[in-house]
Amino acid sequence: MRYGLIVLWVLLWSVTSAIAQVSIGIGLPGVSIGINLPLYPELVQVPGYPVYYAPRLDSNYFFYDGMYWVYHGDNWYASSWYNGPWGLVRPEVVPLFVLRIPVRYYRAPPVYFRGWRSDAAPRWGEHWGNQWEQRRSGWDRWNRSSAPAPAPLPVYQREYSANRYPRAEQQHAIHNQNYRYEPREAVVRQHYQTQAAQRAPAPSQQQGVPQDQRQPPQPREVQRQRETPGSGQENGPQGKGAPREPRQEQGQERDRERGEGRGQERGQERNR
Numbered sequence: 001m002r003y004g005l006i007v008l009w010v011l012l013w014s015v016t017s018a019i020a021q022v023s024i025g026i027g028l029p030g031v032s033i034g035i036n037l038p039l040y041p042e043l044v045q046v047p048g049y050p051v052y053y054a055p056r057l058d059s060n061y062f063f064y065d066g067m068y069w070v071y072h073g074d075n076w077y078a079s080s081w082y083n084g085p086w087g088l089v090r091p092e093v094v095p096l097f098v099l100r101i102p103v104r105y106y107r108a109p110p111v112y113f114r115g116w117r118s119d120a121a122p123r124w125g126e127h128w129g130n131q132w133e134q135r136r137s138g139w140d141r142w143n144r145s146s147a148p149a150p151a152p153l154p155v156y157q158r159e160y161s162a163n164r165y166p167r168a169e170q171q172h173a174i175h176n177q178n179y180r181y182e183p184r185e186a187v188v189r190q191h192y193q194t195q196a197a198q199r200a201p202a203p204s205q206q207q208g209v210p211q212d213q214r215q216p217p218q219p220r221e222v223q224r225q226r227e228t229p230g231s232g233q234e235n236g237p238q239g240k241g242a243p244r245e246p247r248q249e250q251g252q253e254r255d256r257e258r259g260e261g262r263g264q265e266r267g268q269e270r271n272r
Helices: 002-020 124-128 130-135 155-159 168-178 186-199 203-207 220-227 245-271
Strands: 051-053 060-064 067-072 075-079 087-089
Touching: 124 130
Parallel strands: none
Antiparallel strands: 051 060, 060 067, 067 075, 075 087
């Protein structure tokens, strides 16, 4: 009976999550944080910030500098595709404008956000401690009039929904063909390139031949013989093309000399 109730609860939870268009929990294979978006989400720019947020999702879901960012389970995650797979981002390297997003734009704020100003950034220094505060000193101080323009949204991903959503190994090639934006921040570029390298197949896998077996090294002697076909004859009799006729001619000359010598001796004996 207890087992049946558990199964029924799981089924009801799955249906509710599908209606909400986002589920937080045990997700699809390769999606580590359990976010499942069957469709490209609606994204709206945060006023005065180069950041977008998803007002219709019950998730802390953002877009900044060419990548999607999610705050879930006290961790930040990033991906170049709207439904992952997601890569963990350490607090020390989270982009500044992501840290500065006001509290009111977190659609699923954690409990410790309570009591904080809704129009200000979360108190990350208070939450992550003095050591983090020292490393990211000044993260919450910036000139609001000099905020950069937001990155263009990769709207081409709207065509890839539900069953058409590409696998991780396909995403890098599709993204490069349709999205030409280059991230401005060094930390974002590094994270972007790391994900691309992990998804791109190695050259040896593309050709199906191990790299160390594509062009086997050849001895230098063989290379020299190919470059100078006559070198084998000049180096001596060990070469395959070395002629043996000079030895035979020398032997024939010796036989002639011996024969002439014997003929002269016989002639002298007859004259005697």
